Amino acid sequence: xxxxxxxxxxxxxxxxxxxxxxxxxxxxxxxxxxxxxxxxxxxxxxxxxxxxxxxxxxxxxxxxxxxxxxxxxxxxxxxxxxxxxxxxxxxxxxxxxxxxxxxxxxxxxxxxxxxxxxxxxxxxxxxxxxxxxxxxxxxxxxxxxxxxxxxxxxxxxxxxxxxxxxxxxxxxxxxxxxxxxxxxxxxxxxxxxxxxxxxxxxxxxxxxxxxxxxxxxxxxxxxxxxxxxxxxxxxxxxxxxxxxxxxxxxxxxxxxxxxxxxxxxxxxxxxxxxxxxxxxxxxxxxxxxxxxxxxxxxxxxxxxxxxxxxxxxxxxxxxxxxxxxxxxxxxxxxxxxxxxxxxxxxxxxxxxxxxxxxxxxxxxxxxxxxxxxxxxxxxxxxxxxxxxxxxxxxxxxxxxxxxxxxxxxxxxxxxxxxxxxxxxxxxxxxxxxxxxxxxxxxxxxxxxxxxxxxxxxxxxxxxxxxxxxxxxxxxxxxxxxxxxxxxxxxxxxxxxxxxxxxxxxxxxxxxxxxxxxxxxxxxxxxxxxxxxxxxxxxxxxxxxxxxxxxxxxxxxxxxxxxxxxxxxxxxxxxxxxxxxxxxxxxxxxxxxxxxxxxxxxxxxxxxxxxxxxxxxxxxxxxxxxxxxxxxxxxxxxxxxxxxxxxxxxxxxxxxxxxxxxxxxxxxxxxxxxxxxxxxxxxxxxxxxxxxxxxxxxxxxxxxxxxxxxxxxx
Amino acid sequence: xxxxxxxxxxxxxxxxxxxxxxxxxxxxxxxxxxxxxxxxxxxxxxxxxxxxxx
Numbered sequence: 001x002x003x004x005x006x007x008x009x010x011x012x013x014x015x016x017x018x019x020x021x022x023x024x025x026x027x028x029x030x031x032x033x034x035x036x037x038x039x040x041x042x043x044x045x046x047x048x049x050x051x052x053x054x055x056x057x058x059x060x061x062x063x064x065x066x067x068x069x070x071x072x073x074x075x076x077x078x079x080x081x082x083x084x085x086x087x088x089x090x091x092x093x094x095x096x097x098x099x100x101x102x103x104x105x106x107x108x109x110x111x112x113x114x115x116x117x118x119x120x121x122x123x124x125x126x127x128x129x130x131x132x133x134x135x136x137x138x139x140x141x142x143x144x145x146x147x148x149x150x151x152x153x154x155x156x157x158x159x160x161x162x163x164x165x166x167x168x169x170x171x172x173x174x175x176x177x178x179x180x181x182x183x184x185x186x187x188x189x190x191x192x193x194x195x196x197x198x199x200x201x202x203x204x205x206x207x208x209x210x211x212x213x214x215x216x217x218x219x220x221x222x223x224x225x226x227x228x229x230x231x232x233x234x235x236x237x238x239x240x241x242x243x244x245x246x247x248x249x250x251x252x253x254x255x256x257x258x259x260x261x262x263x264x265x266x267x268x269x270x271x272x273x274x275x276x277x278x279x280x281x282x283x284x285x286x287x288x289x290x291x292x293x294x295x296x297x298x299x300x301x302x303x304x305x306x307x308x309x310x311x312x313x314x315x316x317x318x319x320x321x322x323x324x325x326x327x328x329x330x331x332x333x334x335x336x337x338x339x340x341x342x343x344x345x346x347x348x349x350x351x352x353x354x355x356x357x358x359x360x361x362x363x364x365x366x367x368x369x370x371x372x373x374x375x376x377x378x379x380x381x382x383x384x385x386x387x388x389x390x391x392x393x394x395x396x397x398x399x400x401x402x403x404x405x406x407x408x409x410x411x412x413x414x415x416x417x418x419x420x421x422x423x424x425x426x427x428x429x430x431x432x433x434x435x436x437x438x439x440x441x442x443x444x445x446x447x448x449x450x451x452x453x454x455x456x457x458x459x460x461x462x463x464x465x466x467x468x469x470x471x472x473x474x475x476x477x478x479x480x481x482x483x484x485x486x487x488x489x490x491x492x493x494x495x496x497x498x499x500x501x502x503x504x505x506x507x508x509x510x511x512x513x514x515x516x517x518x519x520x521x522x523x524x525x526x527x528x529x530x531x532x533x534x535x536x537x538x539x540x541x542x543x544x545x546x547x548x549x550x551x552x553x554x555x556x557x558x559x560x561x562x563x564x565x566x567x568x569x570x571x572x573x574x575x576x577x578x579x580x581x582x583x584x585x586x587x588x589x590x591x592x593x594x595x596x597x598x599x600x601x602x603x604x605x606x607x608x609x610x611x612x613x614x615x616x617x618x619x620x621x622x623x624x625x626x627x628x629x630x631x632x633x634x635x636x637x638x639x640x641x642x643x644x645x646x647x648x649x650x651x652x653x654x655x656x657x658x659x660x661x662x663x664x665x666x667x668x669x670x671x672x673x674x675x676x677x678x679x680x681x682x683x684x685x686x687x688x689x690x691x692x693x694x695x696x697x698x699x700x701x702x703x704x705x706x707x708x709x710x711x712x713x
Numbered sequence: 714x715x716x717x718x719x720x721x722x723x724x725x726x727x728x729x730x731x732x733x734x735x736x737x738x739x740x741x742x743x744x745x746x747x748x749x750x751x752x753x754x755x756x757x758x759x760x761x762x763x764x765x766x767x
Contacts, residue, residue: 157761226762236759237747244743248736266728273729277736488746489754505739512732649740 004473007466008081010368012094014463016074021451027062028444034059035437039430044622050114051622053548057124058112066105071357073679075220078364080147083157085471089146097503100136104544110209115546119581120201123177127188130178141167145424148495155492158239162219165502169211169650177204183643193390194576195263195524198584199517203254210250217356218285224360225292228305234291238284239366246281249274256327262573263456264523267513275327282320304379308359311387312557315351325500334345337554337588340401343394350390350443367452378453386446392439400432409562422591423616527574529703532649535637535663540693543686554585555594566594575701578649597699602670603677605691627687634660666692
């Protein structure tokens with residue numbers, strides 16, 4: 001057989017590389033802004049488009065899908081071609097993938113500040129963008145599998161298995177977590193409600209971390225680390241065990257995000273058990289990476305690229321040890337909803353994803369530009385300032401997390417909450433937030449230095465857009481020797497079977513956890529007094545979603561005395577059956593709101609929304625004056641009622657025709673009540689709907705208690 | 714002790730036991746696959762990234 005000559009496409013790798021850097025700077029800058037808003041509320045800039053609630057999702061989406069997303073495609077497009085000895089299947093698909101992905105990012109950057117959001121964390125984009133994302137992901141999949149099929153290397157290296165698992169799992173996660181009923185072009189309701197919606201969201205949320213931030217990066221680690229160290233991976237067998245056990249176990253761990261909530265306890269326990277088991281494959285991967293450098297540690301001293309890899313892997317090991325520890329109920333009881341979780345996430349994001357991305361950029365850009373790195377000193381400076389940035393970020397946030405968790409739970413000897421005013425606990429951690437922002441600024445400064453260094457590197461070299469390569473073609477009829485017939489060996493040359501088996505492996509966990517929660521009614525006991533929201537409350541709920549209140553306020557009271565004392569009765573599954581979507585939240589920058597209904601007067605809420613500091617001096621919540629000025633869009637009310645009925649909310653037939661009348665009536669009652677406190681506001685303003693919603697929160701169960709008491713008497 | 718553990722399994726706890734059982738079977742299958750793999754193939758695969766330039 002004759003050697004075949006072909007070219008690797010380096011231009012697409014370069015394009016994804018540049019996008020990684022540009023979006024990285026954008027995403028981290030927004031991160032620095034929102035971090036600063038938490039100690040300097042003036043930085044919300046008195047604009048609805050720049051308030052914390054709206055731009056916090058912009059930060060998370062930008063760093064996950066724009067920075068890390070482009071980083072993944074850069075690494076995959078470079079390594080896939082070389083491991084398979086084939087150019088990407090189609091240059092056109094590569095271009096559609098690249099520009100389509102950038103367009104998705106731009107659409108997110110426009111819609112999120114406008115308040116167009118589904119409220120599901122890391123899945124905030126509304127349904128038209130969800131569909132576009134699916135299309136672009138399929139384009140990536142076709143391009144990847146096309147390349148795999150026309151490959152010149154019979155067996156697929158372990159990195160490619162991670163890429164396949166990433167592709168198939170992200171597709172499943174995205175589709176299942178996007179089952180929404182559109183109400184308009186920019187608004188939809190999730191098919192699931194309450195507990196079920198929470199389970200689906202955190203099955204998605206946890207596995208977005210697993211299969212977007214972890215598996216593709218592990219694949220890249222298995223390719224780029226041996227290249228950088230110029231030695232094969234420490235144990236290929238370990239990498240196989242690592243791969244299969246990681247993708248099997250990860251998918252089960254989602255419920256650890258919902259400990260002590262009203263999710264059935266068996267599902268919580270499953271999440272905990274599998275989270276603990278997850279230490280084994282995660283550390284297997286980390287150890288495999290670090291031991292690949294055995295005998296090459298002298299190189300680490302001189303090579304900033306390897307330094308980034310070592311710290312990145314160590315951060316991965318720390319985050320994947322901490323994750324299972326945080327899943328232990330005793331630890332979770334203190335850590336959940338605090339800054340501890342923010343720190344945990346950022347050790348992974350800044351250390352693992354960030355540092356691996358930087359290492360790959362430093363290694364790859366000089367190679368495709370046929371030159372050497374412009375400044376090794378600047379790269380080394382980037383490494384040290386980046387590491388310092390991570391420390392300045394993580395340590396204050398751990399401190400802040402412990403402080404919050406302990407203050408929330410502290411009682412006086414008399415048995416009263418020591419800090420009954422939640423604001424005290426927020427203000428106590430302000431200095432830690434300042435230090436965290438300094439950490440973020442150091443990290444971002446490093447990225448800017450890298451950008452300059454890589455720009456100079458590109459300027460002094462010339463892009464080798466089409467890198468020549470040659471290889472023997474695959475024999476058309478492959479007859480395996482006896483030794484070729486082992487299960488895994490044959491699987492390594494059958495990409496489609498590999499995809500199907502990976503799919504089955506990742507589906508098992510999700511199905512075992514979700515099916516009973518969806519099918520067995522005893523898992524979500526209903527409560528007779530829990531009624532659907534009134535039309536005004538429903539509209540108010542959508543304002544709550546639009547303003548991103550869920551980013552700082554939870555709506556789930558855990559069954560701890562410290563929480564029932566502070567907030568009231570703990571939350572029950574049956575209270576959320578009409579909540580499309582669930583709004584439990586994941587962070588308490590402000591207090592839980594599930595029992596806020598009836599706690600304060602309408603006037604208190606009005607004044608608080610207009611300027612939070614008038615009601616809570618020192619509050620870091622931004623003011624929302626536009627809610628008093630903007631008219632509520634009531635034209636959507638009938639379609640929202642109809643959509644909710646389709647989803648199973650028991651509004652009577654034809655209620656959509658009466659809904660607007662009911663809405664106006666309730667709004668007039670609220671404005672009349674506000675007028676008694678000398679507050680004049682038209683009943684068609686957004687704030688009225690929001691007050692209606694807040695006053696409704698968590699009160700249905702009180703009616704059930706009253707009914708029960710009457711029965712007993 | 715084991716019998717006591719099993720007899721206390723009731724209702725929804727069956728999900729826990731089944732799940733751990735599924736994992737155990739899966740883990741044994743993967744371990745078996747690893748055991749059956751040949752050394753030369755492992756070496757060939759692990760050196761793949763270092764051979765990919767030409």
